[in-house]
Amino acid sequence: xxxxxxxxxxxxxxxxxxxxxxxxxxxxAGWARVIALLGALLGFLVTIPLYTEFADLHGGMQFVEKMPxxxxxxxxxxxxxDGLSMFxxxxxxxxxxLVVIAGWEVIEKRVAQYMAAFLIMxxxxxxxxxxxxxxxxYVFFEAMLVPLYLxxxxxxxxxxxxxAIKLFLYTLMGSLLLLVxxxxxxxxxxxxxxxxxxxxxxxxxxxxxxxxIAFFFAFAVKVPMFPVHTWLPDAHVEAPTGGSMVLxxxxxxxGAYGFLRFALPIAPDAAREWGWIIIALSLVAVVxxxxxxxxxxxxxxxVAYSSISHMGFVTLGFYMFADGAPxxxxxxxxxxxxxxxxxxxxxxxxxxxxxxxxxxxxxxADYGGVANTMPKFAAFFLLFAMANSGLPATSGFVGEFMVIxxxxxxxxxxxxxxxxxxIFGAAYTLWMYKRVIFGEVAxxxxxxxxxxxxxxxxxxxxxxxTVLGMGLYPQAFTEKMHTSVDTLITQVKHSKLP
Amino acid sequence: MTLASLNLVxxxxxxxxxxxxxxxxxxxxxxxxxQRDITYALSLVALLxxxxLTIQGFSWTPRAAFxxxxxxxxxxxxxxxxxxxxxxxxxxYSRAYAAYRQMYKGELFTLSLFALxxxxxxxxxxxxxxxxxxxELLSLSLYALVALPxxxxxxxxxxxxxxxxxxxxxxMLLYGMSMIYGATGSLDIHAIAAKIADGSASRTLLxxxxxxxxTGIGFKLGNVPFHMWVPDVYxxxxxxxxxxxxxxxxxxxxxxxxxxxxxxxxxxxVDWQGMLIVLAVLSIGVGNIVAIAQTNLKRxLAYSTISHMGFMLLGILxxxxxxxxxxxxxxxVYAIMxxxxxxxxxxxxxxxxxxxxxxxxxxxxxxxPWFAWMFLLVMFSMAGIxxxxxxxxxxxxxxxxVDIGLIWLAVVAVLFSLVGAFYYLRVVKLMxxxxxxxxxxxxxxxxxxxxxxxxxxxxxxLGLMPDRLLQLCYESIRHSLGML
Numbered sequence: 001x002x003x004x005x006x007x008x009x010x011x012x013x014x015x016x017x018x019x020x021x022x023x024x025x026x027x028x029a030g031w032a033r034v035i036a037l038l039g040a041l042l043g044f045l046v047t048i049p050l051y052t053e054f055a056d057l058h059g060g061m062q063f064v065e066k067m068p069x070x071x072x073x074x075x076x077x078x079x080x081x082d083g084l085s086m087f088x089x090x091x092x093x094x095x096x097x098l099v100v101i102a103g104w105e106v107i108e109k110r111v112a113q114y115m116a117a118f119l120i121m122x123x124x125x126x127x128x129x130x131x132x133x134x135x136x137x138y139v140f141f142e143a144m145l146v147p148l149y150l151x152x153x154x155x156x157x158x159x160x161x162x163x164a165i166k167l168f169l170y171t172l173m174g175s176l177l178l179l180v181x182x183x184x185x186x187x188x189x190x191x192x193x194x195x196x197x198x199x200x201x202x203x204x205x206x207x208x209x210x211x212x213i214a215f216f217f218a219f220a221v222k223v224p225m226f227p228v229h230t231w232l233p234d235a236h237v238e239a240p241t242g243g244s245m246v247l248x249x250x251x252x253x254x255g256a257y258g259f260l261r262f263a264l265p266i267a268p269d270a271a272r273e274w275g276w277i278i279i280a281l282s283l284v285a286v287v288x289x290x291x292x293x294x295x296x297x298x299x300x301x302x303v304a305y306s307s308i309s310h311m312g313f314v315t316l317g318f319y320m321f322a323d324g325a326p327x328x329x330x331x332x333x334x335x336x337x338x339x340x341x342x343x344x345x346x347x348x349x350x351x352x353x354x355x356x357x358x359x360x361x362x363x364x365a366d367y368g369g370v371a372n373t374m375p376k377f378a379a380f381f382l383l384f385a386m387a388n389s390g391l392p393a394t395s396g397f398v399g400e401f402m403v404i405x406x407x408x409x410x411x412x413x414x415x416x417x418x419x420x421x422x423i424f425g426a427a428y429t430l431w432m433y434k435r436v437i438f439g440e441v442a443x444x445x446x447x448x449x450x451x452x453x454x455x456x457x458x459x460x461x462x463x464x465x466t467v468l469g470m471g472l473y474p475q476a477f478t479e480k481m482h483t484s485v486d487t488l489i490t491q492v493k494h495s496k497l498p
Numbered sequence: 499m500t501l502a503s504l505n506l507v508x509x510x511x512x513x514x515x516x517x518x519x520x521x522x523x524x525x526x527x528x529x530x531x532x533q534r535d536i537t538y539a540l541s542l543v544a545l546l547x548x549x550x551l552t553i554q555g556f557s558w559t560p561r562a563a564f565x566x567x568x569x570x571x572x573x574x575x576x577x578x579x580x581x582x583x584x585x586x587x588x589x590x591y592s593r594a595y596a597a598y599r600q601m602y603k604g605e606l607f608t609l610s611l612f613a614l615x616x617x618x619x620x621x622x623x624x625x626x627x628x629x630x631x632x633x634e635l636l637s638l639s640l641y642a643l644v645a646l647p648x649x650x651x652x653x654x655x656x657x658x659x660x661x662x663x664x665x666x667x668x669x670m671l672l673y674g675m676s677m678i679y680g681a682t683g684s685l686d687i688h689a690i691a692a693k694i695a696d697g698s699a700s701r702t703l704l705x706x707x708x709x710x711x712x713t714g715i716g717f718k719l720g721n722v723p724f725h726m727w728v729p730d731v732y733x734x735x736x737x738x739x740x741x742x743x744x745x746x747x748x749x750x751x752x753x754x755x756x757x758x759x760x761x762x763x764x765x766x767x768v769d770w771q772g773m774l775i776v777l778a779v780l781s782i783g784v785g786n787i788v789a790i791a792q793t794n795l796k797r798x799l800a801y802s803t804i805s806h807m808g809f810m811l812l813g814i815l816x817x818x819x820x821x822x823x824x825x826x827x828x829x830x831v832y833a834i835m836x837x838x839x840x841x842x843x844x845x846x847x848x849x850x851x852x853x854x855x856x857x858x859x860x861x862x863x864x865x866x867p868w869f870a871w872m873f874l875l876v877m878f879s880m881a882g883i884x885x886x887x888x889x890x891x892x893x894x895x896x897x898x899x900v901d902i903g904l905i906w907l908a909v910v911a912v913l914f915s916l917v918g919a920f921y922y923l924r925v926v927k928l929m930x931x932x933x934x935x936x937x938x939x940x941x942x943x944x945x946x947x948x949x950x951x952x953x954x955x956x957x958x959x960l961g962l963m964p965d966r967l968l969q970l971c972y973e974s975i976r977h978s979l980g981m982l
Contacts, residue, residue: 070965071969073894145883165924172916176913
């Protein structure tokens with residue numbers, strides 16, 4: 001069993017998704033929901049051994065599976081995880097489970113297709129995180145767009161079609177350059193798509209520079225980094241709650257993971273040479289996008305911009321070089337930030353979804369005094385808002401703090417600019433919270449609000465426990481990733497110039 | 499000419515088909531309109547017979563016939579099997595459609611089969627004249643097929659355009675062939691290749707002839723700037739015929755290009771490579787960009803064909819066994835997708851209603867969820883999204899051109915395919931994200947439902963395991979061209 005864990009993590013949700021799809025029309029929506037829940041639960045359970053059986057001190061790939069897929073191109077079905085990717089497989093399966101519960105009765109139209117799209121996407125994303133073969137990664141990375149496109153486009157809000165097409169084309173643009181890069185590397189590395197071989201092959205600086213550009217377009221769009229971030233607010237605003245949760249919690253991480261797995265180890269010299277560009281863009285994201293978030297009138301847009309700002313920390317952590325390599329604090333902080341953001345942003349979007357389902361508005365101005373009618377909800381929302389602004393003892397604090405420590409080592413001004421987020425983050429999140437939750441009851445919609453039901457309470461409670469747990473005991477995460485991060489740093493330190 | 503050098507066995511599928519078509523032609527004269535299913539069944543028997551003969555005679559070693567004017571090799575055999583399948587599916591899909599439009603007559607069957615015979619000859623010809631004869635047999639049958647609905651104005655117009663431009667292209671081709679003949683003194687492709695290789699032929703004359711040949715090929719493939727007939731013919735023809743034009747002949751055209759350029763003129767590789775690069779870039783660019791502006795589904799698919807043919811050329815112009823195999827794979831994959839795509843268009847048509855506008859697809863996911871999903875597979879495959887087979891076809895050709903160092907060309911090709919993704923996405927959007935305007939039920943006969951589903955699912959299944967087909971293409975190219 002355990003040697004096929006990753007395959008199970010990929011195929012259980014996909015097969016469950018196909019079964020859900022087979023239940024057909026909305027007359028059998030109940031079946032679709034139950035099967036989807038079981039599928040997501042099973043999908044989550046099979047990923048747990050990845051954590052419990054993970055060997056902390058093993059720097060390489062674990063749970064490896066390898067068999068030829070397309071010998072004509074030398075593409076292998078080669079899976080494996082290390083400390084950099086293992087958490088995301090679990091996070092993804094976990095988020096999928098929450099999404100299925102979150103959409104339980106909210107989605108009424110084409111339920112089976114909705115649930116199936118999420119389950120299939122979950123499997124594909126796991127595949128991208130676990131792929132050890134570049135073309136296999138690419139296949140999963142791209143194929144994921146198909147369900148995502150349908151999720152945003154079919155179940156989204158008013159302007160969903162525009163958002164769906166924008167999302168698809170933006171991300172496709174990045175990936176196509178990635179494809180050419182992979183094919184180029186295939187020939188350089190001696191006709192193989194193995195990522196490990198790609199990381200070994202020597203490349204002149206100019207070639208590394210071009211690759212860095214290609215990687216930047218492929219992954220920066222997904223992260224998203226300033227200035228290719230504009231698709232995200234549109235997609236988030238129009239996506240259904242579940243779509244936003246997955247988008248923020250998982251798909252953004254896939255972009256950051258790409259930097260870590262491909263851009264840094266394959267083009268380390270280019271990163272040393274031009275990494276400052278990425279740092280500059282990350283700081284712009286942290287500061288400028290933080291300010292943009294401040295003026296939003298739409299809650300979802302606000303959280304979307306806050307996501308971009310938080311993801312700026314991640315890329316900052318990856319590209320801050322001391323002694324020719326990223327710092328341990330920087331990379332681990334960034335990874336912790338990615339995981340934490342997965343929980344916090346999913347929670348934030350879920351909270352907004354809870355209110356949207358009742359009032360059908362995302363405008364901050366349409367709310368006020370929600371605490372009076374939904375006290376339990378307000379308490380949870382407060383916790384997540386605090387985590388989003390980086391309050392110590394929540395998960396949001398750990399990652400940001402580690403990245404800032406890393407930054408101080410490299411350059412005081414990087415740290416200074418990055419630390420402003422603690423102010424801006426608190427400002428935009430808490431100000432929104434104040435306007436929505438506190439004060440007098442604003443209108444009759446708010447007055448009629450019912451507090452969270454059991455289903456919503458369960459989702460919120462699970463997320464709250466995770467956010468607090470991760471804030472109080474981050475070692476549970478960092479100790480698993482430590483060896484892999486060290487391996488990565490040694491790898492990057494080593495010049496690849498011929 | 500001795501009987502041994504005739505070696506009729508190698509041409510057995512063609513001979514059988516010719517006899518079978520003639521028989522169908524005669525038998526059909528005695529069949530009443532309501533018994534037309536007999537003609538249909540006989541046509542399928544003819545196809546099946548050819549398929550059996552082709553499979554039975556299959557061998558990796560090329561077998562020449564008619565004193566070297568004709569060859570049955572692995573490449574032609576594989577392509578022929580693809581053609582039988584495409585023509586067979588076309589006949590099956592168009593039954594209901596043809597019946598509504600008074601096209602369900604013997605001519606539909608016999609002309610389709612004659613067109614197939616022309617394609618088979620094209621795939622197997624090793625002499626400039628046989629190549630030309632095959633091409634004309636195909637073209638003339640297609641002109642007549644387009645004009646089959648006699649009182650339809652668009653169809654007649656399309657047939658006229660097709661005929662005039664097709665004749666012009668044939669003229670170009672013949673002119674080019676005559677120059678090659680003048681330079682080398684031979685019509686046999688191997689003799690031409692040998693003459694070019696030993697350097698005794700006049701280079702100027704050869705390249706001059708080559709320009710005309712490439713022009714002719716450009717017309718037939720519908721490459722920009724010789725593409726103007728494609729959208730008009732696709733739009734004007736009855737959809738069943740569009741399906742035929744858009745699928746199997748592409749396989750024949752691939753073989754045609756292989757025989758004319760790769761086998762006859764390998765010594766002029768640098769010359770035709772440059773020309774094909776221009777044709778390919780223009781086709782991929784114009785095809786994808788102009789497709790966005792179309793509101794007519796058939797026209798959109800026409801421009802999509804233009805861009806796909808550009809991609810296929812990318813494989814050929816790489817000039818390596820890998821590249822040719824990639825081109826062959828692309829042609830086969832494209833034929834599968836085209837048959838499936840037009841099959842869905844046929845499905846939407848019914849008595850008195852010709853589905854051809856993009857808006858006719860609106861809300862298909864609610865009218866017929868199953869076929870909406872099927873068409874979604876085809877559209878994403880055409881857009882080149884993994885895991886559908888269209889992605890692997892693009893991967894193969896791009897890999898071939900990166901291998902010879904044309905990275906810029908690869909970047910141009912993928913960027914235009916990004917543009918192309920937009921209009922395929924729009925089709926998916928119309929099906930899944932819009933409300934239907936037309937609520938009439940979609941009545942599908944069981945045989946069509948099964949065949950079309952298999953056809954569409956093939957796009958996914960082949961995408962999950964493309965290796966068999968890829969290896970088959972590599973092997974047949976290597977054996978047929980002697981590139982071992």
